[in-house]
Amino acid sequence: MPEPTKQLVFIDDSGDPGFKLDRGSSSHFVIAYVIFSDPLDAEEAALTMKKFRRDLDWRQDREFKFNKTKKTIVKNLLNAVCSSSFSVRAICIDKSIVRSHELKNKQDSFYNYAIKEVLSKSTQLNNATVRLDGHSGREYKKSAITYLRREVNTNSRKIKKVKFVDSKTDNLIQLADLVAGSILRSTQEHKSDRSEYLDILTQKGRIDDVWYFC
Numbered sequence: 440m441p442e443p444t445k446q447l448v449f450i451d452d453s454g455d456p457g458f459k460l461d462r463g464s465s466s467h468f469v470i471a472y473v474i475f476s477d478p479l480d481a482e483e484a485a486l487t488m489k490k491f492r493r494d495l496d497w498r499q500d501r502e503f504k505f506n507k508t509k510k511t512i513v514k515n516l517l518n519a520v521c522s523s524s525f526s527v528r529a530i531c532i533d534k535s536i537v538r539s540h541e542l543k544n545k546q547d548s549f550y551n552y553a554i555k556e557v558l559s560k561s562t563q564l565n566n567a568t569v570r571l572d573g574h575s576g577r578e579y580k581k582s583a584i585t586y587l588r589r590e591v592n593t594n595s596r597k598i599k600k601v602k603f604v605d606s607k608t609d610n611l612i613q614l615a616d617l618v619a620g621s622i623l624r625s626t627q628e629h630k631s632d633r634s635e636y637l638d639i640l641t642q643k644g645r646i647d648d649v650w651y652f653c
Contacts, residue, residue: 530553
């Protein structure tokens with residue numbers, strides 16, 4: 440029998456799932472995932488980030504977050520970690536065109552929908568272990584796992600397992616955060632550095648697909 444796949448997928452978001460666009464909600468919402476086809480590549484990327492943090496003389500529990508990390512550090516880290524083998528797929532949603540009442544009024548539904556869409560449209564997923572940032576409550580986690588397994592695995596077994604993890608202790612969830620933040624920044628026309636972070640990922644050959652829902 441063929442060896443089962445060992446794909447690892449790390450998902451995070453950027454922006455917010457709210458729809459009060461005239462009162463501070465982000466204009467776009469991004470769900471991005473980083474996929475490793477070989478666990479050894481995932482270990483290498485995580486070790487690169489761990490070493491990078493140590494070289495900065497940061498505590499080991501200090502997170503890399505796009506919105507809270509100095510942008511020169513973000514660019515240098517992206518350049519460093521892109522030496523590892525992984526690919527990125529994402530959905531970037533212009534919230535001004537969303538018409539569904541449920542998606543606009545139930546943040547969990549919108550969040551789950553975005554994750555489902557980006558996973559469902561991937562042809563490369565096969566029996567993957569999916570990890571998401573576990574900042575939500577227990578009931579949400581339980582319902583989200585059931586929803587994703589049901590919706591994404593409709594015609595194939597793309598997902599083997601869904602697990603929520605603490606981003607503070609998971610470097611590769613933090614990598615997904617940096618990727619999602621890079622994509623969101625590219626939509627912000629008023630930012631002078633809007634293209635710099637996504638350009639790094641693109642030039643290094645790490646972007647597989649970004650679906651702009653607009």
